[in-house]
């Protein structure tokens with residue numbers, strides 16, 4: 220008989236690594252994880268110390284694996300789809316009915332009063348909320364619905380609320396159509412062939428569709444902005460010689476969160492942020508009167524057409540290419556060529572995927588992000604080699620000179636030099 224089994228090995232990994240994380244919390248006077256209403260909303264982001272981050276990641280992976288092993292193949296298969304779908308269903312109810320905003324933060328509310336406020340009968344409302352509670356979104360106290368740290372976050376953080384909104388209102392229906400879309404078009408070769416497009420009964424891609432719907436477009440932009448604002452700027456500032464550039468074009472730069480931050484650090488470099496009209500208008504409003512953003516300009520530009528800023532030193536794309544199928548990435552790169560001088564850089568900042576043999580939790584998050592890109596856009600999470608192939612397909616005179624992680628962030632920077640032109 221084996222002296223240790225897989226499940227007791229995993230239990231040991233969980234125990235020893237939880238102790239490392241716990242010691243870190245205690246010695247740094249940090250609150251220990253809790254969903255109590257005054258508990259911390261984030262655990263460790265970004266990871267401050269590598270060994271603690273590794274221990275934290277081991278705990279998440281080993282608990283996931285132990286949980287799956289303990290369920291066994293039958294229970295896992297029988298329940299997987301309904302469990303995951305119903306998690307989203309009850310979250311959709313929380314979002315759609317605006318429940319987090321209707322439960323008073325300080326005292327809670329009865330199901331009867333909440334039912335009146337939501338115009339939904341008490342019995343069904345209770346069923347939905349009780350399910351949300353299994354994910355620690357609200358809890359019951361003295362027969363009242365009261366907040367937890369998770370439900371409170373929906374009230375206090377508009378970006379998180381927006382991200383939840385797009386998951387339940389846009390992603391949830393789109394994902395049900397992804398396989399159908401792939402079968403229909405034998406893969407996804409243009410944004411209009413995505414699960415999103417099929418679910419929305421359109422041949423347009425997500426961005427084009429949202430251009431006609433300011434409410435959906437704003438919710439999406441706010442949610443993306445929430446992601447963007449969590450990434451520190453210093454590591455990117457140190458990763459490239461921005462100071463030596465006269466002009467940088469931030470292509471698809473949204474409301475300019477990166478360019479306005481870089482512009483403060485590099486006052487002699489001019490940053491041009493390009494995006495659709497609405498993002499550009501919002502960006503202009505944000506920097507109006509800000510002396511430190513005098514070197515930032517906003518410009519409407521559709522990157523599916525030829526680049527209009529000629530002769531810049533850098534054309535920078537952050538979190539753009541993973542939103543597009545390979546064919547569109549090639550087109551976007553080719554659209555920059557007529558504007559590019561010899562030696563100009565295309566800088567692509569993206570999360571690059573790594574080898575498959577990594578911690579289970581990390582693998583699940585990365586692979587889930589990949590399917591999210593596929594469903595929304597027909598896009599993909601890519602390796603450095605994938606992006607190199609795309610650059611060469613666009614033109615062999617694009618030379619990939621480096622691709623490496625930006626220290627302290629989840630992103631990498633791919634530096635491509637244009638060897639054609641004058």
Ligand SMILES: C[S@@+](CC[C@H](N)C(=O)[O-])C[C@H]1O[C@@H](n2cnc3c(N)ncnc32)[C@H](O)[C@@H]1O
Pocket residue numbers: 426443444447470471472473474476477493494495498520521522523536537538539542
């Ligand atoms: C995921 S966001 C990234 C925004 C920004 N680069 C950042 O990292 O915060 C993608 C951006 O691409 C813009 N975009 C999508 N299609 C575009 C197009 N055809 N032309 C210009 N911008 C576009 C969107 O409006 C959005 O702001």
